[in-house]
Amino acid sequence: METIPSFDQSFARQPLIAMPHLEGFSFSRSVVYLCDHDESGVMGFVVNKPSSFTLSELFDQLGIECENPDVLEKPVLSGGPVQPEAGFVLHEEKGDWDATQKVGDSIYLTGSPDILHAIAKNRGPKLFLVIRGYAGWGGGQLEQEINENSWLMVESKRGLLFDCPYYARWENAAKSLGVNINLLSREAGHA
Numbered sequence: 001m002e003t004i005p006s007f008d009q010s011f012a013r014q015p016l017i018a019m020p021h022l023e024g025f026s027f028s029r030s031v032v033y034l035c036d037h038d039e040s041g042v043m044g045f046v047v048n049k050p051s052s053f054t055l056s057e058l059f060d061q062l063g064i065e066c067e068n069p070d071v072l073e074k075p076v077l078s079g080g081p082v083q084p085e086a087g088f089v090l091h092e093e094k095g096d097w098d099a100t101q102k103v104g105d106s107i108y109l110t111g112s113p114d115i116l117h118a119i120a121k122n123r124g125p126k127l128f129l130v131i132r133g134y135a136g137w138g139g140g141q142l143e144q145e146i147n148e149n150s151w152l153m154v155e156s157k158r159g160l161l162f163d164c165p166y167y168a169r170w171e172n173a174a175k176s177l178g179v180n181i182n183l184l185s186r187e188a189g190h191a
Contacts, residue, residue, distance in 0.1 A: 017170060030046045043135070047077060099111040
């Protein structure tokens with residue numbers, strides 16, 4: 001008999017990796033860091049898809065003067081298909097920014113522009129990802145997709161979010177499970 005994950009098994013604070021057969025720009029070969037999971041659904045951010053938009057362009061667009069040239073060429077990530085105009089910062093240090101919530105052991109999510117001003121002034125978190133848009137699933141939807149073998153859960157590791165190059169995150173997340181993701185089958189095995 002198949003076991004379908006339920007709300008009793010929260011997926012929050014875990015990376016989710018797309019299986020090789022999952023297609024579409026938003027999720028093909030994606031790594032999604034899940035931040036929230038309750039009975040109404042799941043919310044997370046694709047953390048391995050840099051957009052062509054940089055922090056320099058974002059600061060210009062928002063009228064933020066940057067005194068931190070080290071961050072200007074850092075890409076803004078395409079976080080998912082939901083509200084692609086909404087901006088977020090996933091970061092390590094808690095800080096004292098508005099609209100900040102803890103979403104992992106030492107991972108925080110801030111949705112207010114004051115953190116961007118702090119980053120521009122070199123007073124922001126040292127380790128961060130600037131993201132536009134997010135990924136979301138309605139109640140039971142992600143559980144069903146996992147049951148259909150579209151996604152694989154991996155253990156959350158700090159290095160995956162902040163140290164690993166964007167292009168290597170998908171394969172490295174799978175390697176953390178001891179598997180070559182490119183060799184995995186579309187069919188789920190059930191005993």
